[in-house]
Amino acid sequence: MEPSTKPQVQQAPITAPARPSIGLALGGGVARGWAHIGVVQRLDELGIRPNIVCGTSVGALVGGFWLAGEIAGLEGWARGLTKRRMLTYFDVMLNGSGLMSGKRLEKALHKHLPPVNIEDLPQRFLAVTSELATGHEIWLMDGDLGEAIQAAYALPGVFPPRAVKNRWLIDGALVNPLPVSACRALGARVVIAVGLHADAFGRAATERRTKFDEPLVDVNAPAAEEPAANNFTERLMLRRLFQPTENTPGVGSVMLASFNILMDRITRSRLAGDPPDVQITPQVGQFGLLEFDRADELIKLGREAVDYSMPRIEQTLEILL
Numbered sequence: 001m002e003p004s005t006k007p008q009v010q011q012a013p014i015t016a017p018a019r020p021s022i023g024l025a026l027g028g029g030v031a032r033g034w035a036h037i038g039v040v041q042r043l044d045e046l047g048i049r050p051n052i053v054c055g056t057s058v059g060a061l062v063g064g065f066w067l068a069g070e071i072a073g074l075e076g077w078a079r080g081l082t083k084r085r086m087l088t089y090f091d092v093m094l095n096g097s098g099l100m101s102g103k104r105l106e107k108a109l110h111k112h113l114p115p116v117n118i119e120d121l122p123q124r125f126l127a128v129t130s131e132l133a134t135g136h137e138i139w140l141m142d143g144d145l146g147e148a149i150q151a152a153y154a155l156p157g158v159f160p161p162r163a164v165k166n167r168w169l170i171d172g173a174l175v176n177p178l179p180v181s182a183c184r185a186l187g188a189r190v191v192i193a194v195g196l197h198a199d200a201f202g203r204a205a206t207e208r209r210t211k212f213d214e215p216l217v218d219v220n221a222p223a224a225e226e227p228a229a230n231n232f233t234e235r236l237m238l239r240r241l242f243q244p245t246e247n248t249p250g251v252g253s254v255m256l257a258s259f260n261i262l263m264d265r266i267t268r269s270r271l272a273g274d275p276p277d278v279q280i281t282p283q284v285g286q287f288g289l290l291e292f293d294r295a296d297e298l299i300k301l302g303r304e305a306v307d308y309s310m311p312r313i314e315q316t317l318e319i320l321l
Contacts, residue, residue, distance in 0.1 A: 023188025026059030033058025038302025
């Protein structure tokens with residue numbers, strides 16, 4: 001019997017499927033965003049390192065610093081903020097498109113963030129912004145990281161818009177306060193979202209009512225770090241903006257409270273159509289949007305929120321990955 005001439009079929013080597021991507025969405029929340037520092041540090045300690053990080057506003061700030069390996073510097077700066085030191089960053093503009101020029105804050109941040117491009121970060125990063133002219137949601141995924149971060153937190157009325165790639169960009173929280181959708185668009189199969197508004201209008205809202213009768217910024221606090229902070233015109237402007245009158249809250253209080261409402265309602269709407277797989281919710285609603293001097297408490301709450309959510313995180317990763 002002649003040997004068979006049937007061609008031999010070679011089996012392709014069996015390879016394990018690629019591990020699906022994990023996305024981390026860091027939402028906006030102004031000063032409450034210091035909780036993000038505790039969140040990313042705790043995730044690091046627990047060995048959960050997302051492949052994709054998308055941030056809006058202060059979420060872009062913390063996420064960018066984290067991926068750049070400079071989160072410790074940001075943490076140290078945040079913990080060192082006091083009401084007195086905060087005044088040194090209020091470079092009030094009498095003529096301009098924002099209350100503050102943001103130059104002093106930019107200078108402080110650059111002390112802790114060396115020049116780096118987004119595409120050179122170890123993981124994919126996206127900063128969510130809004131285009132002033134069209135209202136479109138703009139995603140910054142390349143170019144200078146510091147520039148993208150500043151565009152992402154350019155809160156209208158507070159900071160002037162940032163010109164990036166021939167577009168005037170403002171705070172991304174106006175269109176996407178918690179960028180779950182951005183993580184999905186970049187290929188994340190599992191999305192962990194850190195929202196800062198889950199308890200914004202519960203018991204915390206009752207506590208905040210009393211704060212409308214108090215100045216958001218202590219304009220009388222001594223600020224010796226920079227001579228410009230003692231400028232009489234700047235202090236007068238801050239007093240007019242944040243000091244309550246006899247019958248109504250100050251205009252700064254009204255503006256920030258309105259922004260708080262906007263972020264809460266848009267977040268609810270966006271998450272109803274595209275919920276994350278896991279949502280971490282630090283209980284930070286009792287903190288005012290300008291209480292940057294309370295970083296110690298906020299960072300601690302961020303860490304605690306991760307620990308509380310770990311069973312859900314582990315279960316989700318086990319099932320989906």
